Amino acid sequence: MENNIKINQKNLAEIANRITCPTYNRSAIKTGIVHVGIGGFHRAHEAFYTDELLQNESNTDWGICGVALLDFDTKIYNTLKEQDGLYTLIVKELDGTLTKRVIGSIVEYLFAPENPVKVIEKMASTDVKIITLTITEGGYNYSEAIGGFDFDNPLIQHDLENSQAPKTIFGYLTQALKLRQERGLQGVTIQSCDNIQGNGHMTKKMLLSYVQKAAPQLVSWIEKNVSFPNSMVDRITPATSPIDISNLLKTSGIDDAWPVVCEPFKQWVIEDDFIAGRPAWENVGAQFVEDVVPFELMKLGLLNAGHSVLGILGDLIGYATIDESVNNKEVRAFLTNYMNIEVTPILEGLEGVDLDAYKQSLLQRFGNIYIKDQIDRICSESSAKFPIFILPTVNAQLKRNGSVEFASFVVAAWAIYSLGKNENGQPLLIKDAMKAILNEKAIAAQENPALFLEIATVFGKLKDSEKFVNAYTKAYKNIVKYGVEKCIADINSAI
Structure with missing residues (x-):
């Protein structure tokens, strides 16, 4: 297709003539969620559900700040920065047709290795009510051998010695929660979106294991002020290939450096345990239950x-x-x-x-x-x-x-x-x-x-x-x- 157009906020009105785009005013959206791990799955799942909600509801409190945690995440951070947080979601239907839409729910993006203090401050912000995670199964630092937290991990050792420049999720969460406690702020929900049985329980157990060593005075505050709902997430999201990128350009004329491809099926079952409020994700297909x-x-x-x-x-x-x-x-x-x-x-x-x-x-x-x-x-x-x-x-x-x-x-x-x-x-x-x-x-x-x-x-x-x-x-x-x-x-x- 001629007239290729780069995906960004400035070009959004023109892109809307070609595929579905956000109709809400993105500049009016406040960041209520910090999400760590802005890979393909998050962008096909939680960011998609949140975009659906922002399209359909007048509530503007639930924009997402995407955090790229690792040096490895430089590329996705740079891509989102250049594209103003926008990207194309391409749903590959069972009959081979492609359903394309631009997702706009990621309204901020931070690169943790570049500015760890900024990430800690964002997590401690009064507007942020939920911190969500897709850090992969290995990111929880659980050792099957000892049935608990692996303190021998060199990155954990680093975080214990360098609290203001952490490298793991546990270092970041500990410092952010410490700030909330010191400033007399309300608590926050930490919600895992990873494929782990009892992912909320696991998150709590691993975080408290770390905090007991890194900041023991924080343990009782976390017990009272932080909730860890379990959740079950599902949507097959293969890695984006160069062919996916070139097909989007050919068929729609949209120049997107990192679109996301996924299947049509999606599921999100969540324990309704949010200490500081939550989006009405149930209005766009998520299921809130007592026991996940x-x-x-x-x-x-x-x-x-x-x-x-x-x-x-x-x-x-x-x-x-x-x-x-x-x-x-x-x-x-x-x-x-x-x-x-x-x-x-x-x-x-x-x-x-x-x-x-x-x-x-x-x-x-x-x-x-x-x-x-x-x-x-x-x-x-x-x-x-x-x-x-x-x-x-x-x-x-x-x-x-x-x-x-x-x-x-x-x-x-x-x-x-x-x-x-x-x-x-x-x-x-x-x-x-x-x-x-x-x-x-x-x-x-x-x-x-x-x-x-x-x-x-x-x-x-x-x-x-x-x-x-x-x-x-x-x-x-x-x-x-x-x-x-x-x-x-x-x-x-x-x-």
Whole structure:
């Protein structure tokens, strides 16, 4: 398309002639939410819901200040700064059509490494009622081995010694809450939007662990003045590709350096525990409930674990995207059996949820050929994901003396994956904070498969379960001997 136009506030009226744009006055919006971690998922989910609300409501108190926390986040910060916080959300519908709209709810943006004090002051601002987080599973600094906060993390050590120039979320939150206490300000809600069971409980537990060491006088104030609602979030948001950027330019003439692509499905279930007020997100599709736990367990055990199953098995076979993996008949049957036999029996309390319909919808979503969710994205940081997505199912099944055949097979496949090559001998792109130790244990596992289970920060005490170790060892040897596809076909045919 000719007449390409750069996305920014000045050009918004012209862009509105081409695609849907915010109709509210962005300059009149106050920042009521600070969000840490302004990646694709936040921009397809919370920022989307908030944009919908600002479009439909007269309340102007709930703009978002996006905080880029890490040096790694320089690019997204610079992009949002150049585009006045605006970006295009591209929804890839199941029939291949693209629904495009500009999102305007991020009205401020800060780069923490450049000016940590400014971020701390913003979090302590009287207008800010909620601090939300998407910092990934690993960002909570939880160690499976000790069942608590990892004080050996060098970044945590840095924050304890450099309180005014922190590098982790815990350093920032502690200093901001300290300012609120010292200034006699009201409390704030800290809301996790990450895929962690009991994400609110986890956030509170990890923050208080840090505060007890960094600023013990703050603990009782936090207990009284800060709420930590649990929430369950869901929307598949693959990494934006150069093709997505050029297609937007070609079809709409919109020059957006970092649009976000996502699926049409979205879900947000939130515990209604906001100490300083909240947006009426329920008016735009979010669901407020008393207890999020059953919904979390359903989503983590079925969707997130399902992603990991498809990712690890698909990568070993040689696939590049999740849709390729799930559209393999045997992989699809294996995942279906895993969901039905091992996950479903441990789910309860899901009133009003049709589990069979939910599982069918997952297969449909995974199979969306237009999403092209890259397997290496899904497999990234598996060492943080397995303890949250898959191992709770294993432990629950061991407790009830149920099946662990499918989960143990996936763990065995992960051990072989961690050697760094697929079954065709091609190198795998492994992105994991624990890549070196995973590889070291994977090499040792070639002689004795059970050695991979000795990574206590991931597996806890699972190596002590004879039932699991036997199932895992059998699966490992079979994969080495016959390959993934033959093994899963045999497991499926035995059902």
